[in-house]
Amino acid sequence: MEQVSRDPDLFYVAPREAPPARRPPALSVGVLGWLRENLFSSRTNSILTIITTVFIVWAGGSFLTWALRDAEWSVITTNLRLMMVGQYDPPQIWRVSLVALVTLFLCGMSVALAVGVSRSVLITLAVVVIAMLIVPVGAAQLPPPPLRYLVTLGLENGPMLFTGEAGQKITVAIEPLDDNTAASAEHTGYIENTAGLQNSRNAWNDIRAQVDAGTLDLSQYDLAFTIALVDAQGDVLAQANSTPEARADSLEATLPANGWYAVLTTLPEGSTAAGAAFVRMDGIYTFTTDLEAVATRTDRYGPIPASLCPARADCRQVAERDLRFEGARSLATYLGTQVGPFLEAIVLPVIIGIVTALAGAGLGVFARRSPDLRKRLLRWLLIAWVVTLIGSWFILRGFEGSSLLPVVPTSVWGGLLLTMVLTIVSIILSFPLGVLLALGRTSNLPILSAVCTIFIEVIRGVPFITILFFAKLIVPFFISATADIDQAIRMMVGMTIFTGAYLAEVVRGGLQIVPKGQIEASKALGLNPIQQTNLIVLPQALRAVIPAIMNQFVALFKDTSLVAIVGLFELLGIIDFIVNGQQQFRGLTREAYLFVGIIYFIISYAMSLASQWVERTGAGTANRL
Amino acid sequence: MAAEKDTNARLGDVIIECDQVNKWFGDFHVLKDISVKVREREVVVVIGPSGSGKSTLIRCINRLEEHQEGKIAVDGVELTNDTKNINAIRREVGMVFQSFNLFPHLTVMDNITLAQRHVRRRPRREAEEVAMQLLERVGIPEQARKYPGQLSGGQQQRVAIARALAMNPKIMLFDEPTSALDPEMIKEVLDVMRELAYSGMTMMVVTHEMGFAREVADRVIFMDSGRIVEIGTPEHFFSNPNHERTKLFLSQILKH
Numbered sequence: 001m002e003q004v005s006r007d008p009d010l011f012y013v014a015p016r017e018a019p020p021a022r023r024p025p026a027l028s029v030g031v032l033g034w035l036r037e038n039l040f041s042s043r044t045n046s047i048l049t050i051i052t053t054v055f056i057v058w059a060g061g062s063f064l065t066w067a068l069r070d071a072e073w074s075v076i077t078t079n080l081r082l083m084m085v086g087q088y089d090p091p092q093i094w095r096v097s098l099v100a101l102v103t104l105f106l107c108g109m110s111v112a113l114a115v116g117v118s119r120s121v122l123i124t125l126a127v128v129v130i131a132m133l134i135v136p137v138g139a140a141q142l143p144p145p146p147l148r149y150l151v152t153l154g155l156e157n158g159p160m161l162f163t164g165e166a167g168q169k170i171t172v173a174i175e176p177l178d179d180n181t182a183a184s185a186e187h188t189g190y191i192e193n194t195a196g197l198q199n200s201r202n203a204w205n206d207i208r209a210q211v212d213a214g215t216l217d218l219s220q221y222d223l224a225f226t227i228a229l230v231d232a233q234g235d236v237l238a239q240a241n242s243t244p245e246a247r248a249d250s251l252e253a254t255l256p257a258n259g260w261y262a263v264l265t266t267l268p269e270g271s272t273a274a275g276a277a278f279v280r281m282d283g284i285y286t287f288t289t290d291l292e293a294v295a296t297r298t299d300r301y302g303p304i305p306a307s308l309c310p311a312r313a314d315c316r317q318v319a320e321r322d323l324r325f326e327g328a329r330s331l332a333t334y335l336g337t338q339v340g341p342f343l344e345a346i347v348l349p350v351i352i353g354i355v356t357a358l359a360g361a362g363l364g365v366f367a368r369r370s371p372d373l374r375k376r377l378l379r380w381l382l383i384a385w386v387v388t389l390i391g392s393w394f395i396l397r398g399f400e401g402s403s404l405l406p407v408v409p410t411s412v413w414g415g416l417l418l419t420m421v422l423t424i425v426s427i428i429l430s431f432p433l434g435v436l437l438a439l440g441r442t443s444n445l446p447i448l449s450a451v452c453t454i455f456i457e458v459i460r461g462v463p464f465i466t467i468l469f470f471a472k473l474i475v476p477f478f479i480s481a482t483a484d485i486d487q488a489i490r491m492m493v494g495m496t497i498f499t500g501a502y503l504a505e506v507v508r509g510g511l512q513i514v515p516k517g518q519i520e521a522s523k524a525l526g527l528n529p530i531q532q533t534n535l536i537v538l539p540q541a542l543r544a545v546i547p548a549i550m551n552q553f554v555a556l557f558k559d560t561s562l563v564a565i566v567g568l569f570e571l572l573g574i575i576d577f578i579v580n581g582q583q584q585f586r587g588l589t590r591e592a593y594l595f596v597g598i599i600y601f602i603i604s605y606a607m608s609l610a611s612q613w614v615e616r617t618g619a620g621t622a623n624r625l
Numbered sequence: 626m627a628a629e630k631d632t633n634a635r636l637g638d639v640i641i642e643c644d645q646v647n648k649w650f651g652d653f654h655v656l657k658d659i660s661v662k663v664r665e666r667e668v669v670v671v672i673g674p675s676g677s678g679k680s681t682l683i684r685c686i687n688r689l690e691e692h693q694e695g696k697i698a699v700d701g702v703e704l705t706n707d708t709k710n711i712n713a714i715r716r717e718v719g720m721v722f723q724s725f726n727l728f729p730h731l732t733v734m735d736n737i738t739l740a741q742r743h744v745r746r747r748p749r750r751e752a753e754e755v756a757m758q759l760l761e762r763v764g765i766p767e768q769a770r771k772y773p774g775q776l777s778g779g780q781q782q783r784v785a786i787a788r789a790l791a792m793n794p795k796i797m798l799f800d801e802p803t804s805a806l807d808p809e810m811i812k813e814v815l816d817v818m819r820e821l822a823y824s825g826m827t828m829m830v831v832t833h834e835m836g837f838a839r840e841v842a843d844r845v846i847f848m849d850s851g852r853i854v855e856i857g858t859p860e861h862f863f864s865n866p867n868h869e870r871t872k873l874f875l876s877q878i879l880k881h
């Protein structure tokens with residue numbers, strides 16, 4: 001062959017062998033490189049980075065300071081039952097637990113069958129469980145913070161009841177407020193805050209205000225009183241006095257047995273002496289007053305002794321409900337007084353829940369090993385879900401005249417239970433309604449299409465709250481046989497038609513994006529119109545609008561709070577009821593709303609994860625073509 | 626080659642009969658007095674300029690479009706508004722589209738078994754066996770578990786052919802099956818179609834692949850502006866067309 005010398009810039013022939021594939025060049029150049037590239041790549045970027053960081057540190061810092069030091073989470077611990085199930089008959093709560101456990105079991109199995117259970121999930125759960133077990137135990141080792149009540153004229157001076165263990169050392173000291181500077185001193189620890197007009201905290205605030213205003217002079221201390229530590233029989237174990245001369249006496253005692261004790265304060269009869277003093281108790285553990293805690297307390301220490309507390313309502317106790325923490329607290333105190341009791345209150349149900357879900361997941365993981373078993377379990381699971389969803393309603397609601405499952409009317413359901421029931425029922429009903437409305441609106445039959453269009457537009461044109469009012473007033477007319485239908489059912493009807501109308505539009509959008517060719521292909525294969533819709537059009541249309549559908553469901557979940565208009569107290573309503581209706585929780589709005597906010601977030605986020613999963617599954621690749 | 630094709634004995638009875646078919650889209654007269662008969666095992670290629678009504682004609686044969694005048698009978702059943710007739714005919718007639726129209730939410734396997742199970746009422750196992758045989762026939766058995774979006778265009782079109790064949794149709798309609806494909810893929814689809822033709826399937830093919838028409842077709846139909854201009858054997862049609870319009874058309878496309 002003749003060799004022509006060609007200009008190499010114009011002509012090229014590749015060598016016979018293709019070069020081997022190489023790995024891409026390494027991109028990351030360490031932490032600093034990453035920082036420079038991503039956070040400080042330009043002057044604007046650097047400024048934005050600094051401003052954002054400052055803001056995050058500032059906002060996060062003040063939030064954490066509040067949450068870990070100042071916040072009073074006892075409002076949550078004390079009201080946990082109300083928040084979870086509302087006024088559901090306490091002896092019947094096992095029904096709610098049963099439903100919740102079965103649901104968790106099925107959830108665990110579904111997740112395991114669908115996506116499997118990764119090791120990191122198991123580790124996370126294990127860490128959560130261990131932390132929940134350790135923190136309360138550790139917190140119990142910490143010395144409890146001091147606890148004070150005020151002695152002054154005009155203040156209720158009943159006994160202060162508490163429980164103690166054999167061998168427990170306690171100290172009760174008198175802290176006279178005999179100096180105007182003492183009024184502004186910070187007292188770190190609990191202060192008695194029993195519901196009622198006058199309590200130590202209010203009285204102390206009054207004193208401080210008067211001192212500040214100059215109308216009270218604390219150095220005029222004339223108070224003389226006795227404090228005595230007594231046991232359940234009223235026998236005095238130790239005693240201390242305060243007189244204008246020797247003011248700061250204290251007593252120490254080692255408790256002889258498990259049981260109830262009290263500190264009695266006695267002012268001389270007819271005393272008109274002025275002054276104020278704190279009685280400070282150290283080494284005493286506070287308790288919560290929810291039903292279960294009271295039951296275990298009674299088991300251990302016996303009932304509240306009648307001799308100490310003739311009229312039960314008068315008794316002041318070291319119950320968290322009746323105390324308020326004042327002053328700055330350390331993280332240890334915070335863990336001991338706030339996190340510990342909360343975890344103690346939830347640890348058992350949470351662990352049972354996790355174990356149940358894991359049991360379901362275990363079955364699912366096991367079944368994944370064989371495709372045949374998996375298929376069989378899937379079919380079983382589907383049936384189990386249907387049975388559970390329908391059965392739960394009857395288990396929760398009960399039957400007329402049944403002794404095992406007496407009726408618990410929905411009017412007393414509340415809290416998270418009601419929120420979930422309303423949401424789930426409305427989701428289950430509104431989804432098919434929405435699909436049918438969408439199909440109806442797009443159908444060729446003019447009357448059907450017109451009816452659906454009018455329905456959708458009317459419902460969408462009216463505020464949600466109006467629909468709920470409408471449902472409340474109108475539903476009984478349609479079902480005349482039983483004129484008093486549950487308010488909850490009426491609300492579900494309202495929520496279902498409202499969400500259904502919105503879903504219909506979402507689904508219609510989905511129907512429009514299915515190409516005509518899909519219907520032509522299914523026609524050409526001989527599928528009838530119903531099969532075309534069910535097998536070809538709907539699966540594609542619905543998958544395309546999963547995010548929008550889920551959006552609607554999350555909105556529905558959060559909008560359940562509007563059922564307050566018929567006097568139902570779901571999660572948000574019950575918080576309102578607690579922080580505004582119960583005097584001793586006044587002012588704890590932030591804590592309560594933050595807590596429900598977290599619950600709402602967890603559930604909404606779980607819904608969003610579920611929808612992302614459906615989108616990601618193999619079959620969810622509808623938009624690939 | 627001629628001997629192989631032009632044996633009257635190879636062809637059976639008339640299976641598609643169009644008689645004076647007319648169709649309008651609104652005021653637009655898209656099919657004008659179309660009369661044509663197709664016999665069993667015959668391969669008819671329809672060619673013509675864009676907009677001449679080729680797609681409309683073959684879409685009338687399985688009633689994806691409705692004709693307004695005239696008569697179309699397939700396998701002795703006349704196409705009317707009677708849904709029973711339409712369903713009966715659609716079961717006998719498979720169709721392959723230019724844009725494949727596979728069901729993107731179903732795997733290749735499910736694409737092919739869906740109609741078998743819901744229309745032919747075959748049990749799943751049997752349907753899957755049929756599907757696997759067909760996938761082997763079109764040369765992509767290893768793609769059964771994939772989704773259409775994961776396949777190349779040529780592979781998708783072959784799945785579409787397998788999907789249509791799974792219903793055991795007596796007639797296959799092809800509407801420009803290779804027009805959306807790259808040259809390398811055109812060949813793999815045409816190979817499948819050629820094999821199908823030689824196996825004795827009755828086929829009506831709209832295509833611009835003149836090589837395919839020349840080699841495989843028993844007859845070629847040339848359409849223009851909604852009417853049939855000329856029908857003939859490929860030899861006659863390509864080497865010695867009668868009508869001026871045909872000559873013009875051929876001279877234009879053969880220039881390339």
Ligand SMILES: Nc1ncnc2c1ncn2[C@@H]1O[C@H](COP(=O)(O)OP(=O)(O)OP(=O)(O)O)[C@@H](O)[C@H]1O
Pocket residue numbers: 650653655673674675676677678679680681682
């Ligand atoms: N649904 C419809 N409504 C109105 N006009 C239509 C419709 N479908 C096709 N047409 C018109 O009918 C004529 C014939 O269309 P057809 O698709 O049958 O042509 P074709 O021969 O297949 O062309 P091509 O080679 O471009 O596919 C065209 O002018 C087209 O614009």
Ligand SMILES: [Mg+2]
Pocket residue numbers: 679680681800801
């Ligand atoms: Mg066409």
